[in-house]
Amino acid sequence: MKYDVKPCRILYKREIAQGIFDFLLDAEDFAKAAKPGQFVHILVPGKTLRRPISICDIDAEAGTLRIVFQIRGEGTEILSQMKIGDHMDVLAPLGNGFDLGDTNRKALFVGGGIGVPPLLGAAKKFGKNATVAVGFRNKETAILEADFARAGCRVFVATDDGSMGHHGLVIDCAKDVEADVIFACGPTPMLKAVCELAKERGIPCQISLEERMACGIGACLGCATPLLREDGTQYFGHVCKDGPVFDYTKVVL
């Protein structure tokens, strides 16, 4: 199985911050096949298009997938109202995950806002070799920092208003961290700063991108994003199939 559609029972659900929900899904086959950085495509009852949500964490042994998402519109609102015991109709696992390589390297993870959840599963694999810098608007919207710490990662938090951790941008926390490789997900200005950092240091960097999707598997060509060829010319690749994780030297932000 590369990917399939299955009903997944909701085992656990919690609102971990205002409007941000944490769901644990019973998904044995998906948990076996999935890699950190991949995503699931969830049917919203009554809607034509599924909603793409990153896989936050995978427990292959327990056969569960964890997803964390924020209410952004009608679709995520409807999903957030689903209850423990209900089934989500899930198309998964989709896309290419992070290419983790040697997890004995020192890895830097940089996440902003709702771009933080996709990093958890990957950071866990690096454990104490991971330094995680995460930025939020304020203390109330901060999520998952304890999960990263529990996995042994060194964690830095930044908030826009200084209500938690560093008062300022997350990139300030990331700047002085020693690292062999960077993984990042978040808003475009943050990603741009992370790419600058990777370039200065001359280290590899993988970033996870978003685009509006229909099929989620590479058939409809809906989720186009400009990418660079070897010779520097641009073409439209597709986030669902070529990504959502990309080598930073290949993207146009």
Place this chain on the structure above:
Amino acid sequence: MADLRVNIAGVPFENPLIAASGTFGFGHEYQEFYPLSTLGGISCKGITLKERPGNPPPRIAEAPGGMLNAVGLQNPGVDHFIEHDLPWLKQQGTVVIANIAGNTPEDYCAMAEKLSDTDVDMIELNISCPNVKQGGVQFGTSCAGVGGITEAVRKYCKKPLMVKLSPNVADIGEIAAAAEAAGADAISMINTLTGMRIDIRTRRPIIRNNTGGMSGPALLPVAVRMVWQASQRVKIPIVGMGGISKWEDAVEMLLAGASALQIGTVFFTDPYAPVKILDGLNRYLDERNIKSVTELTGGIQPW
């Protein structure tokens, strides 16, 4: 088991369900779910004479009961299709339809000529793509345009020729009649209905192209009406599409006058839709002791 086979312009289909162009790529992605022979046929992603990069993103927006798209005919070009996609597709046990679009009549003719020398089963003339400045829709919205392009391509096309009509017209019956008179072997309809969505926070259209083609369940009544109107004007078979998402919709479209069906947007909601639709269609026929699906075509009893 009722007989689900249909014949469109001399091409035999194992069942009347065909994947709609642009929603199914060249089939690779969906064969993860079921063998492509589950479908009667596949209308491939629209191809052009030369490779096209497509429109800048965002290309997709949701709409009540459907979606908008402005992919802009991103495709690798007809030669790439013939060399790389067609040989594999022809081994999948399903009818392969090439959907072609162009800027000029010469483009269409050149593609029809090239494809006539391949083992593609059928050619679908896309004169109804609303998402590119010159994607053929300029040919598709007047009788003279439809007649002219169909007649021109007919001269070069040795394959059964199906003309795909745009719903963005005043009188669909006239347009269908023009295609038939100019030599079309079949008609497929409808392509997407031009639409628009605006982000009220930024005041920007959600789709970078500003407008996009509307598809999905909300289109069904418009499509059923148009198929019904067209079927009263032409004798050639009509392949009906637009918003089919359940077997009941499929039956409706057949009753309206369609001889076969295409499904598109429903793949995004449920990749297994064709399996469910065929199953329901079969049961509907069996329960009523209808021997062949062809008996449904045009079976509507209008007031």
